[in-house]
Amino acid sequence: MISYLETQVPLSLQESYDNSGLQLGDSDQECRGVLLAIDITEEVLREAVELGCNAVFTHHPLLFHSLRRITTETYIERCVAFALKHDLVIYSSHTCLDNSPLGPNAYWASKMGLREVRVLDPKPDFYCKVVTYAPRQDADAIRAALSEAGAGRQGEYSGCSFSVDGEGRFTPSAEAHPHCGTxxxxxxxxxxxxxxxxxxxxxxxxxxxxxxxxxYEEPAIDVLPVSYRSSELGSGIVGDLPQPMTLEEIVDKMSDFQPVEQVCHSRYDGRAVRRVAFCSGSGAFLYQMAGRMGAELFLTGEAKYNDFYDAADYTVLATYGHYESELMTQNILGEILSEKIGTFALHYSVNSANPVNYLERSNGKK
Structure with missing residues (x-):
């Protein structure tokens, strides 16, 4: 199951600071059920055990940094101890999912009906070129094997390759066992x-x-770097709404598929906008790029105080909460995994909770 997920959302898409992938546990054991959540908490792990699940898949990793001990001092240490005691497998798909065309940014764009969609910040150095040389009569079998292993995928096309015929020259040693030649x-x-x-x-x-x-006994294989940036892989997304909408109308539409309780925004004159950009989580670093790509509004989970000042020279910056902007990752992971194991073993955590709490005053004072 993990192998399948990683073919759909490769770990190589994650950022250098991240720790996506298998966090702990024996991934070779039979899967009895998967609980999907945003974060690993003690409540989520207890829920998994109560449901009979032995795997928990999350968006945010439990382990960002190494542990020097496992005690009961911190919630991370307690979660690790609990998971090991109950033989749980914990797996996280974080920035690799964020940068994927199956991730929350593309999901948001699809739900909002965006057109002319592009990634805001395409991920560099993700691809390489593999070149090999083989007898002409074996070329089709090799191309098929490469395609089956996932090579030659570009956008909506698979099995992509380029071939040119020539002559190979070699002299086998006395100890060699050549496929052809003497x-x-x-x-x-x-x-x-x-x-x-x-x-x-x-x-x-x-x-x-x-x-x-x-x-061949000793096939010639070259692995070459490629300075190619895919328009589908990377941080954030930008596109055009089907029709101009105000910020309030956009938020209303967003509320149909994710929680939006409050929105903070930079200076905004109330006009309707057409080109919008989005990045789930902590995406404020992209507001300049969003503005340069013509976005009149850029929505993300959270931003720093001065970002709201600085963004005014580029676009309207709006935030509505890190947790709120990424709650949809549970559904995304569920949709991907259901293609492999169906829905009978998938559960969505009822204990996923926003770690940020708000005090609401009821005395009418502002």
Whole structure:
């Protein structure tokens, strides 16, 4: 199940500071049920045990930093101890999901009906080029193996590759066992050069599949860096609404698929906007890019005080809570995993809770 999720949301998409992936537990055990949540808390873990689940999948990682001890002093240590005691598997898909075309930003854009959608900050250095050389009669089998391993995927296209025919020259040693040619004699073989684009998260499995399918004892394989930025992978998203809407109308529409209790915003004159940008969580670092891409409004989970001043030169900045902007990740992970295991073993936590609490005064004073 974890392997399937990582083919859909590769760990290589995560940011350098992140710790997405398997947090703890034996991932080889049989899965009896999965509880989906935003964060790992003691309440969430107890809920998993009560439901008979032995796996908890979250958006935010439990472990961002290494632990020097496991006691009862902090909630993180208590959660680790509880999970180990009850043989739970904990897995998190954080910024790799954020940067994915299956993640919360793309989900938000789809729910809002955005058109002409683009990523605000495409992720660099995600792809490499794998090149190999093989006898022409084996080229189709190798291309098929590469495609099956996930190489050659570009947007809505799969099995993408480029080939050119040429001649390979080599001299096998006396100890070699050549697929073609004779030991100690120079040989010329009609070959195809095959090149495919590979995301780095799949590189290991692609190279393994390539070596398994290749007939040569010592196949020639090149792995080359590629300065290619996909328009679908990266932070934030920008696009055009079907029709101009005011901030209030946008918030009303957002409330149909995620909780929106209060909105903070920079200076705003009340006019309707068409091009909007969004980044779940802590996305305020993108407001300048949103403005440069023509966004009249940029929504995110949270921002710093001065961001509301500084953003005024670029766009209208609006925030409505980190937790609120990422609650949809439970549904997203559920939709992805249901493709593999169905829905019978999936549960959505009722104990996912916003760690930020608000004091509401009832005496009418402001």
């Amino acid at each position: 030991p100690c004699r120079s040989h010329v073989e009609p070959e195809s050069c095959i090149s495919v684009l590979v995301d780095k998260g799949r590189l290991g499995s692609v190279l393994s599949a390539l070596r398994k399918a290749h007939p």
